[in-house]
Amino acid sequence: MAADIISIVVIVLIVLAIALAFSIGANDETLSTLVGAGVIKFKLALLIGGIAVGVGMFSFSFAFVAKTVGADLLGEAITYTDFMLLTVLISSILWLVIGSFAGIPLSSTHSLVGSIFGVVFVYSITHETVNPETAFNWVKLNNVILGWFFSPAFGLIITYVLFKLLAKTYLSKLKGLNQIERSEKYFKWLLLISVIFAEIWVGANSGEAVGILYGLLDNGTLNLEQYIFYAFLCGVFSCLGIYIAARYVVRNLASQMMDSRPSESLITQISSALILMIATLLSLPISHSHVIVFCIIGMNVAQRKEIDYKGLGKMAIYWIITFPVAAILAGLIYFGFNLFGLV
């Protein structure tokens, strides 16, 4: 009976992880700059972006962010149980759904790591053999949280510096609209390359889905072949998520970006892709949305444009509360499971 329940939980976990990969693709707005600039046809852009995300997600599923989420955040003496992973998924999805209904922009990364913290904390205090102090890999957790603060800040700084450099050496020397249009034609093609580059790193850093599967690999529920197969499926579903579901958000955002210059979009894309690449190579899961928002702020600061401090403040509040709220939510859910003996 217990084995049946575990099997069902594993199937549910795999299905949810794949669904999460689909939703990562479905919520990806990186392509909107490319579509807004009219570089390539809409469906082709979706296909290219989808493949890039899928390739990024699958290629980096053997270590890096997936390993951090699926194993490295925990202390040496502890591995995830299937119910812990189920709780992490339920909690982070629940908090994201609540956020969506309330119209609050939330980070799935912060929500996931918060949930992991809550679950592991409850696990450590309910199991006498586990010391709460050694239940976490504190160095890794600290690095992840520091990454959340540093990544947007660096996104802002890199965008600012890159734009200033480009403006000083090239853009400010363009005198007429014809010259500007001609140069922006070249930037359009560079934008295409940068968006593909960014999408690969978006996929690589989106460790939520494959991280859960990595947890199943780490605790021995999945063997390596099975893990590769499901990680590949996650890549395919993130691609499908972009192609099938992201088209609405991409089209909507692209229509608002039609008059943005490809050179400006190029800089924000390169900056966010660089941040995502560095964070991925350091195995740190970060919020892509926060990075891109701060890259746009960096661009606005460089151009001395107005900044919506009110909106930014609101985002900062949700940014800060996501981790503790997800942790408490996950802790309560896991405590509930414990009451029924589902550990």
Added chain:
Amino acid sequence: MREVSDDELKKMNINELTHLFVENINEQNLKLIEGIEFLVDEKFENFTQNLNLVIETNTEVRIKKAFEFKIFKSKLMFSKADRLKLFNKINDIKNIGEFFAHKMLLYQVIFPDEEFKLQILSILKSLKTISIDLAEAVKTIGSDLSKAHDICEEVKEERRKMREAEWKLLDQLYNYDMDYLSKTFLYLKELIENIMMLADHIKSFSEYIQFLVTKYLIFD
């Protein structure tokens, strides 16, 4: 006004079509101004002839169609809307010129005195200057945005002077002692107001060009 065949129009790019359009509208404005100068000189036949030329729209309609076809297919997304708006603003000037000409053709007046004539000729001269300057500014957008900005500044300055002249003319008109024929009074009042309406649109267009300059120029 320059005549162009449909084949020539098809070969032109967005920039060339915009230049051609603004040149034609500028010529139309100059014809309108010259026509009113004929009216001041009581050369009614020439006046009618000039204003009828202003009303004719065939070439402009063809240029507009060619432009709209090209802009629809253009891949320059970031400047597309501004290019279209710029073109439409030139078209607004054309419409105002046409409306002005139609109204002026309704009646023909003898001006009250030499001083009034001189003042009308003076604001017509300013109108001519700002119309030529505006055409120059539009043509400069493609090659030198800063220069276009400076030309627009001159347009705005000249229009400011015209505004002062307008009040003087209206004041003079309302203070004539003679028992004035109401049609003549109305016509002259409309003439002054229409000249200023055209000038106001040219000024507003200049401000739009300055907005574009601010939007597109990047300073280090």
